Amino acid sequence: MSKINELQKFLQNENVDATFITTPDNVFYVSGFRSEPHERLLGVMIFKDAEPFVICPLMEVPDLKATGWEFEAVGYEDTDDSWEILNAAVQKRGVALDKIAIEKSHLTVERLERMKQLYSKAEFVRLDDQLNKMRNIKSEDELAKLRKAAELADRAVEIGCREIAEGKTEMEILMAIEFEMKKLGAEKMAFDTMVLSGPKTASPHGTPGDRKIQKGDFVLFDLGVSYEGYCSDITRTVAFGEPSEAQRKIYETVRAAEQAAIDLVRPGVKARELDAAARNVITDAGYGEYFTHRLGHGIGISVHEFPSITGTNEMPLEEGMVFTIEPGIYHPEITGVRIEDDVAVTADGVEVLSKFPKELQIIQPK
Amino acid sequence: MSKINELQKFLQNENVDATFITTPDNVFYVSGFRSEPHERLLGVMIFKDAEPFVICPLMEVPDLKATGWEFEAVGYEDTDDSWEILNAAVQKRGVALDKIAIEKSHLTVERLERMKQLYSKAEFVRLDDQLNKMRNIKSEDELAKLRKAAELADRAVEIGCREIAEGKTEMEILMAIEFEMKKLGAEKMAFDTMVLSGPKTASPHGTPGDRKIQKGDFVLFDLGVSYEGYCSDITRTVAFGEPSEAQRKIYETVRAAEQAAIDLVRPGVKARELDAAARNVITDAGYGEYFTHRLGHGIGISVHEFPSITGTNEMPLEEGMVFTIEPGIYHPEITGVRIEDDVAVTADGVEVLSKFPKELQIIQPK
Known part of the structure; x- marks a missing residue:
């Protein structure tokens, strides 16, 4: 089972609508795409019931595709508001985000505040233990x-x-x-x-x-x-x-x-x-x-x-x-x-x- | 003026009781101590009206002192709860923390949750802009x-x-x-x-x-x-x-x-x-x-x-x-x-x- 499928199953079991993964090591783990975005936004969004996507700087989209990423690649330019681009990709899927799993041991307070602006009714829960459990056991x-x-x-x-x-x-x-x-x-x-x-x-x-x-x-x-x-x-x-x-x-x-x-x-x-x-x-x-x-x-x-x-x-x-x-x-x-x-x-x-x-x-x- | 003094003056002007700085680059900037703590806690705590301290793994205390750090060095062992050790150092100073400045663009959600447990009445405000303003202008x-x-x-x-x-x-x-x-x-x-x-x-x-x-x-x-x-x-x-x-x-x-x-x-x-x-x-x-x-x-x-x-x-x-x-x-x-x-x-x-x-x-x- 791919890491994406495994996480999707986790979301279904826990009744969580989506998870947003932004630590470069975890992005690599779940998507196979290795990138050091510095302060730029890089993340994998995985949904309970919709197609996942990776969001990354536009100029990195070809590298992402070269890894064999088979789902949507959402690119943004330096002059874009990357969170608006992310939100548009979410809206396109027509799913409500009432419960979102995040990497609490990595996500910054600033990014959580931004997500709370976009999804003001959402509850934010920990993804960390699930990811650690997966990464703990090597294939x-x-x-x-x-x-x-x-x-x-x-x-x-x-x-x-x-x-x-x-x-x-x-x-x-x-x-x-x-x-x-x-x-x-x-x-x-x-x-x-x-x-x-x-x-x-x-x-x-x-x-x-x-x-x-x-x-x-x-x-x-x-x-x-x-x-x-x-x-x-x-x-x-x-x-x-x-x-x-x-x-x-x-x-x-x-x-x-x-x-x-x-x-x-x-x-x-x-x-x-x-x-x-x-x-x-x-x-x-x-x-x-x-x-x-x-x-x-x-x-x-x-x-x-x-x-x-x-x-x-x-x-x-x-x-x-x-x-x-x-x-x-x-x-x-x-x-x-x-x-x-x-x-x-x-x-x-x-x-x-x-x-x-x-x-x-x-x-x-x- | 040392970076510590400059931040202390900022806290006094803004009426913020303390700030806790944990990004390794910012720790280096304000204290002169360069260390990559991985998942371990490393931080500089600066107070409006009390002596600052650095908290770091016990085995790094000698390196911290070798940089010329002139204030308290609070070390903890791997088996300690580092946040309890931090809190003890705060309590020793007898100051109330009603308003704490944090690096919102770096501090993780998990660490903020931990700080909220320790200082449940505190309001958490951004330090980022002040630090960026200081780091923006090179001496x-x-x-x-x-x-x-x-x-x-x-x-x-x-x-x-x-x-x-x-x-x-x-x-x-x-x-x-x-x-x-x-x-x-x-x-x-x-x-x-x-x-x-x-x-x-x-x-x-x-x-x-x-x-x-x-x-x-x-x-x-x-x-x-x-x-x-x-x-x-x-x-x-x-x-x-x-x-x-x-x-x-x-x-x-x-x-x-x-x-x-x-x-x-x-x-x-x-x-x-x-x-x-x-x-x-x-x-x-x-x-x-x-x-x-x-x-x-x-x-x-x-x-x-x-x-x-x-x-x-x-x-x-x-x-x-x-x-x-x-x-x-x-x-x-x-x-x-x-x-x-x-x-x-x-x-x-x-x-x-x-x-x-x-x-x-x-x-x-x-």
Whole structure:
């Protein structure tokens, strides 16, 4: 069943007259049309009992049609009032809008106020949970793209490891990775690539810079690739030269924590149980205070999407969910280490999409 | 006067108790703290009569403090309810919130609903126009950053021109540009770099790919660089090999249109007059139907911000405004050409920030 049909059925079941979807990621999800409209209006309008349409800037109509969109394409020019154009397309369908579902976690207050002017008697209800429920469970086609995105990220870490050398800067390594990835046909990186070295690994959200790699550093790669609209997000931390005992202990603790969470993944287990499994390993080893973030996040069209793998999320896992598992220890005096995989829940367990080895890789200075 | 003071004065004048700013670009603008919180809560709360605070994930508090933020930093953990933490910080100040200004064009419906639960008696008013008014007029410090960002974009086009060669793909040229830019210290490109060749130049929003450059092509570069949080956005179209008469005529028409708009820029002229000046040149030359977008857009912390330079915007220009001027002709049979500069309105005229030459550059095949 197409996403449009699935949403139409939802509207019929809930007796909602229409839904208007405007988040670019959700527009792509339901229509296959990928566009970043900035402040311009882009949306998919789906009706309980009428033909859906996409509204977008006139100059993007050919791109929309090229994706195979089979319903109406409503274009407007920069000088038009796009909401009037939208309303005309609604009026043409002759349906009353008494109940409209919107993405409350994305639609702006200003746009809702505009819709309330046009449909002053309408009640506005949440579409978010329905869309999240759909996006939460990946189809075989989506999984195939996520696998490919993860494979490209594995390659990116491989390239990063190859580039590490005494005196090279984080930025030089980062550029070499991105350059090679584009050559390999990656559309783009899924987010700003992170290459951190030495003490900078102890910042979970650091910024790569001109620091030069030195013997004894750990080097952390956190990166992802976008492939046909789907993202990967993986982290590996490697050693440059022989690591100290203290570094090794932190590394092995994170690795054990990550594996403990992976080993638990199967339908029915609660998200919070994964977080607890990893966190317990780290706490028992005495590093609890240095693991300062949640265990993971869903991944798909967006780098961060549902489900959130936190210590309080009671949601049971289901087949088809894809998310990251990424425990870390950020010790300001010794080193930071994070290991992150993208995993999919299968019928009876887990598929780990990212394959780059997790035994501590020691890169020998030449 | 700091942005915080300026907003505080606005709240006092308008008798608004507080404002909550959550758009990452606006958070950066008022606080100097640049962060992409994804779905997590990040915001600056400014009060009429109390100390402001920033709320952000706990692990980002050190980064916030490193920017020199001199007021309270309120951190929360992933397992906290961030809105309860926010409310506690408000309660501590002992001020009543009867009127709250919000960014209606950015704040989501869900977040407003949450704020209404916390402050059920409050009236919510727009902050947008005040913030836009402030961001519309760049300070000398901001102008300096925008100049530097434009200078880097000039270099990027230079590199692109140097890289053009028979049989090279758009993506290869694009990668070379981005690689060199990072070496030159550009933080990152301001948006996805566009390198289009031959018939692909006729798509205003095309995607670079594997098309190989051929003699007789026009090659279009649309790119920008982010420098200390400020963006550039420039376009140049160059010829590879001797252009045809038809190509030349389109090029010279766009160039004359662009110059006509630039020549008009000074305080007091209306935005729509610029659009008309460029559009008239193109229409008079018989290409009106091929200029399918507005003339330009404001640029600063965001690649697209106010003011919008359209045929209907009656707003008079003021000293300190910075925007793009970017007419184009997209002729499906001959070629597409766009020329785009970043310009600043000065006390008595215009400063063109981007300097790459606009005489048609003809790159000779070897």
